[in-house]
Amino acid sequence: MSNPKRLKAICDAGPIIHLDELKVLHLLSDFHEVLVPDRVWFEVTRHRREALNHPDIPFRKVILDKPPDGLLLAMSKAFSLDSGEIQTLSLALQHRDSLLFTDDAAARFVAEQMGFKVHGTIGIIVRAIRRGYLSAREVVDILSIIPQQSSLYIKPALLDRIIRDLKERFEL
């Protein structure tokens, strides 16, 4: 198991925006560095002006000046990925030992095909139990307010199932 405090994360816009909406963006401070491609940086700033100024999170804006890898470009076209998602995957190619965070299903599918370790907002929030940043009760409370407080869409039945499973697992 690698030391999470030394792990780098690469973030697409979704998880930063959703964690900020849910007021748990600080969970990203568990990483050594959080790399954000310039296109994603722009996108996040447009929606959540202050999110990337969080004092405790080692966000680093990365400017990508090379065109994307050929395979990545082909897959991005086939899966209709946007420029931010393409940059996120390009950056992941340069930092293969990092975790990649996105909430976009197509971007995530492509990332998995390319062998990246990829997760999303829900994973980051639930991980906080394992890492000791939040109690299971707090995580359940945060998951419960996703439909009202966040633009992250999860099918209600799926969200209910996750909450029920966590409650059973942690005897809440």
Added chain:
Amino acid sequence: METMQIELPEQLYKAVNALVKNGWFRDENEVLCEAVRKFIESFRPSLIEDFILNDVEWGLHGDE
């Protein structure tokens, strides 16, 4: 744009040809691109569900 060579069963090949001949698509390439896109779209909801459940497991038991 990348090139991919594929083998199609004859019936499927005829169906693709018919779509082009009848003017629905410019060429065979366009039919196949659209078919792949539709396939991906139709699987998106179940993909999302799998990803989220996988996230919960990683969140609880992942070793990073």
